[in-house]
Amino acid sequence: MHNLLAFFRRFRIFLLFVLLQVLALSTYFTYLSYPRSQYLTSASSVTSSLLETKSSVTKYWNLGVNNRNLQQENIRLRNKIKGSYIRLENSLVKIQDTLYRQQYEYTPCQVINSSVNKRNNFFTLNVGYSQGIKRGMGVFSDKGVVGVIHSTSQHYSVVKSVLTEHINVDVILESSGAFGLLKWDGRDPQIGSISGISNDMKIKKGTKVVTRGGSTIFPKGILVGYIKQLKPIEGKPLWDVSIRFSEDYRSIQNVYVIKNLLKEEQDKIESTIPEEKGE
Amino acid sequence: MNSIITHIFRFIVFILLQGLVLNSLEVGLGIQLMIYPLFIMLLPFDTSVMLLLMSAFVMGFSIDSISNTFGLHTSSLLIVAYLRPFIFNMFSPRDGYDPLKEASIFEMGQRWFVSVFGVLLLIQHFWFFTLEMFNISETFYVFQKTILSVPLSFLLCILLQVIFVTKPKER
Numbered sequence: 395m396h397n398l399l400a401f402f403r404r405f406r407i408f409l410l411f412v413l414l415q416v417l418a419l420s421t422y423f424t425y426l427s428y429p430r431s432q433y434l435t436s437a438s439s440v441t442s443s444l445l446e447t448k449s450s451v452t453k454y455w456n457l458g459v460n461n462r463n464l465q466q467e468n469i470r471l472r473n474k475i476k477g478s479y480i481r482l483e484n485s486l487v488k489i490q491d492t493l494y495r496q497q498y499e500y501t502p503c504q505v506i507n508s509s510v511n512k513r514n515n516f517f518t519l520n521v522g523y524s525q526g527i528k529r530g531m532g533v534f535s536d537k538g539v540v541g542v543i544h545s546t547s548q549h550y551s552v553v554k555s556v557l558t559e560h561i562n563v564d565v566i567l568e569s570s571g572a573f574g575l576l577k578w579d580g581r582d583p584q585i586g587s588i589s590g591i592s593n594d595m596k597i598k599k600g601t602k603v604v605t606r607g608g609s610t611i612f613p614k615g616i617l618v619g620y621i622k623q624l625k626p627i628e629g630k631p632l633w634d635v636s637i638r639f640s641e642d643y644r645s646i647q648n649v650y651v652i653k654n655l656l657k658e659e660q661d662k663i664e665s666t667i668p669e670e671k672g673e
Numbered sequence: 674m675n676s677i678i679t680h681i682f683r684f685i686v687f688i689l690l691q692g693l694v695l696n697s698l699e700v701g702l703g704i705q706l707m708i709y710p711l712f713i714m715l716l717p718f719d720t721s722v723m724l725l726l727m728s729a730f731v732m733g734f735s736i737d738s739i740s741n742t743f744g745l746h747t748s749s750l751l752i753v754a755y756l757r758p759f760i761f762n763m764f765s766p767r768d769g770y771d772p773l774k775e776a777s778i779f780e781m782g783q784r785w786f787v788s789v790f791g792v793l794l795l796i797q798h799f800w801f802f803t804l805e806m807f808n809i810s811e812t813f814y815v816f817q818k819t820i821l822s823v824p825l826s827f828l829l830c831i832l833l834q835v836i837f838v839t840k841p842k843e844r
Contacts, residue, residue: 406723407722407723407726407755410723410726411726411751411754411755414726414729414730414747414751415748415751415752417744418730418733418734418744418745418747418748418751419744419748419804420744421743421744422742422743422744422745422748422804425743425744426743438738440738441738441739444692444693444739445693445739448693452697507697507739507740507741508697509696509697509740509741510699511698511699511700511703511704511705512705512742512805513805513806513807514805515741516741518741552741580806580811580814581703581814583699644699
């Protein structure tokens with residue numbers, strides 16, 4: 395017993411160091427896969443109010459670009475509304491459209507904190523669970539896909555952005571219909587890659603890449619980027635496809651959170667698929 | 674008493690500077706500037722290692738919570754706090770350290786500061802980038818990031834000392 399105490403006294407500094415180090419590393423590695431608490435993230439109340447103040451200062455830097463983007467989006471949408479069209483068939487009167495039902499709801503919000511120079515980049519949004527935001531919802535901007543909600547607090551949420559190691563968004567090439575998973579190698583915030591595209595597909599540079607809409611997170615057809623380069627992977631029948639993101643994540647501000655109203659229904663029906671054993 | 678207030682002031686300034694300004698700065702080539710090891714460096718010579726570790730832990734977690742890194746900065750700062758006494762011993766002057774002095778570039782001289790702080794900063798940056806990548810195939814990229822970031826961080830730290838650390842009066 396005496397020896398044990400002496401041991402602890404002798405190595406108390408090293409033990410404290412190891413204890414704190416383990417604490418830090420375990421939060422780091424577990425957080426990347428699943429958030430356990432919000433106290434250590436920018437969604438906690440102290441840091442988020444700090445970041446809100448910072449954002450209120452820095453948002454003016456990219457104001458011109460962001461305003462132009464929003465204006466362009468407004469024009470696109472304005473072109474679609476009923477008032478912009480002339481009725482050609484006067485005899486047809488629409489009474490009630492029961493063929494369509496709303497599937498996606500969008501919550502507009504601002505990015506108040508973001509980074510692009512880390513291996514895993516997380517953004518902070520100024521909406522939280524009191525606005526109906528939940529973990530796993532998709533986030534996009536008018537120019538492209540942004541990420542998936544990772545954790546939420548009352549008024550803030552943290553987004554696992556596209557610039558993260560295991561983001562794996564389902565994407566599809568608009569012209570050929572080939573699909574794969576979106577990846578990011580941690581270097582250039584403007585360049586991503588797609589894995590899993592078979593090399594017998596004919597793919598042209600500059601092809602539009604959009605979300606596939608297979609998972610319940612993103613609807614089909616949200617822009618991701620354009621194909622920049624194609625390289626064959628040695629020893630595999632696959633293309634190494636690198637894409638240029640359509641969104642510039644360095645100056646991102648206005649984004650939308652997607653709520654899929656039919657998510658539960660799809661999850662429920664998909665959970666009846668029997669899982670293959672041995673995988 | 675006066676020095677405690679100075680250190681608390683530095684503590685807050687360094688956290689805000691790192692969390693709000695430097696972490697959102699994109700230089701390119703994977704460069705990331707980190708200046709907070711300077712705080713641990715500038716704590717008095719007779720600070721106990723326990724206190725060093727605790728303040729490193731608190732500071733690291735504050736920076737982590739601002740920049741969504743969940744423990745990465747904490748881990749690398751703990752390394753600095755733990756190794757500081759060993760490295761100070763290695764580069765100890767002939768008649769030991771004067772507890773009244775500060776470990777700044779003005780009081781300890783350029784040669785001492787460059788070697789001691791250079792080693793600490795190199796270890797800290799290397800540890801940070803290794804953990805961040807956590808992939809053997811990215812070893813070269815980790816080296817590139819470390820080698821490019823350390824000199825810039827170092828220059829920034831010297832600049833900060835010019836601003837925040839008062840020069841000793843001529844004796």
